[in-house]
Amino acid sequence: MKKVNRIPFKEGTLQWLIYGNLGAYSLLAQFFDLRGFSPSQIGILMAVMPLVSLLSNPAWFRAGAVKNDKRIFALLALVTSITIWGVYLSSSFIMAVLAMVLSTFFLASVVPLGDAIVMSSMKSKGASFNFVRVWGTLGFTLVSLILGILIGFGLFVIFLAITILMLFAVLMSGRISSEAGNRGTDSVQKAQPGSIFTFVFMLVGLLCGSTVIGFNNSFFPLYTRTLDLGIHAAGTGFAVMAFSEIPFLLLAGTLIRRMGNLRILMLGIFLSGMRISLMSYMSSELSVMLIQLLHGFNYIASYYAVFDYIHTRLPARLLPGAQAVFWMVNSGLGFFIGPVVGGFMIDRIGVMQTYRYLGILAMVGALVVVIPILMSRQTQKVSKPL
Template sequence: MPFFLLSASSSARETATEIFIYSNLSVMALFSQFFHSKGFSSVEIGILMAVTPTLSVIANPFWFKRSSRKGGPSVMGTLSFVSAIVVWGVFLTPTFESSLIAMSLFAFFAVSVIPISESVVVPSLRSKGKRFNRARAFGTIGYSATALISGILLSRGFVIIFIIASVSLLTAAAVSRTYPSKRILERNESEMDSTPLPIEFYLLVLAGVASITVGAFGSTFLPLLTSEMGYDLSSAGFSFSLMALSEVPFLFFAEKIIDRIGNTRLLLVGIFATGLRWFLTSIAPSFPVFLLFQALHGINYIVVYYSVTNFIHKNFEENKATRALTIYWMSTMGLSYLLGSVLGGVLIRAFGIRRMYTIAGILGMVIAASFSLLFAALRTRGRFINR
């Protein structure tokens, strides 16, 4: 392994981890387009895309527990390596039923790659006195570059996205070996922080779930929307690439922005912008305008994600932070994407895809207004002090 990945003072190892785990996530975003090419219905696609969030509820606690016993880097390497192999089952299975089995096997490992990897990356960066937002920005750049390359090469066949997925995951597995092996010894109950998490946390998670559900619907069915609007096969890849790239400016200035406006206000901005984006997307008159609206993604998911995780890392000690992050990941990557995928597929069949994007957009803006009023009411009563 190159020496620069082992350097204690450099963040190259952590940056490489972020790049390759998000490169794989970029490819997974195109699975709905792959399933559409197989002739599956919107409901079947919704069910297949919901497998990953559904299994995250089971897989994340399981792999986090193993991580505490075996060490994060070891589990990170195992998850990445196995995922790189079993992803080919998704490509090779011809029917909906067999695809469902293959997706279930793949998702059980792949869904925890990012949470476990970032549970390794964040402490590693902190031990060097470095911030996470810069490394995470390069993860976004990796996502964007992979989406762009995938979109360009997709005309040669969907096999290309599975090749890219395997290469990304195998590289992440190799990088995991450069982290020092570290076990977290089991502690007595007296040493564990079992105090309840504050109401502020649960309200932020609830708002995050509502927002990410709307966002998950839009991202899951975006390849189908581009097809419905008559855009080129590569348009979804270009859209995902721009979406990811739009996150970079926020990530480079995330700490300053949060210090200035606070976690809750930032969260509300992200929720409202998510709704606005899908509403505008549904009425886009041309592909250039459609693509321009996807740039709003830079103040959507990443803003919601960062505002909640920043609150956790700044306010909780290690054990309580782990408990809070597990709840957050299970709620957003589990419940949000499950609702966005399955319910979205059903509603698309009932109302049509463009109309559902309009409805989702309006719903997102209403959610932002509702939580804004709720936070304001609680703050005036002194029950919600986080700004």
């Protein structure tokens, strides 16, 4: 693959903006908690976007394939910057649910389409996606950290940040080369051809990991409040989680070549469960923040293993469908099941017990998914990583 030496400023800035927006969105869980909603209600509210994404992602990806991804992305970001204020103005649980449904119908596809635009641009230039993805991690980190401090001035800062970031994302997406908005051509040499069977197998594992991560993303603010860590702790924790991803992103290409996509995915799921379970034993702010460093090989490893497999191992004609299914499972089903199930569990057995049991469940799930791999190695010689 031909390497590009120049810094991908435009693509990196777009990543910074869309993941910074995701960092602001993650603090909606704290917004709902401080508004007095119960854990089960918070779980339902945070599960709205994953549920809506099951319908919106396929629809917007199809629209992007017809009309050009950049045009659809600009529309989604612009409408999101306006409709998100309906959540802030909601005066009841029902109104909050309706406002979330409306705003997330557009917001849910901002990151998937943004990633698709950036990935297409980097592929057309013969460059690697993992390095530009670091910009997204930095965006999530800085926005979470800054909002964690500013939220003391009022909850409106969360929504103001989303509006500003989305408007700048509209402007930046228009500056990326037109080729980046088109999908469906093999612009780079594929690695060892992948298979639909392996892809489906990876999606099953990804669902397990995204469920426990979706749970933590929705209830981490409640977790920090349970430990009486202060209003800033949620934003700081999210920032630590995001920043911890940078080492993996810098080494992602090497790790995948040596270990294979499937093994990276399974290890990421197991470590996700271990981190969530260990959090139930933490009691101080320092210990909570230190354990979040394990996140650096959790979600990002699972996400990148499958995302890389789609773009480097599957035929180009399958990209639109594979990307839509990937986001439906990752940010749809997993991030829906985690908050809903977790919310009802917290109502019944408490925050710490729920963290402990769901973490153990994820670790067991990772081991169960690995069993077929170990069995297959006994029956056939594997010359290259899966």
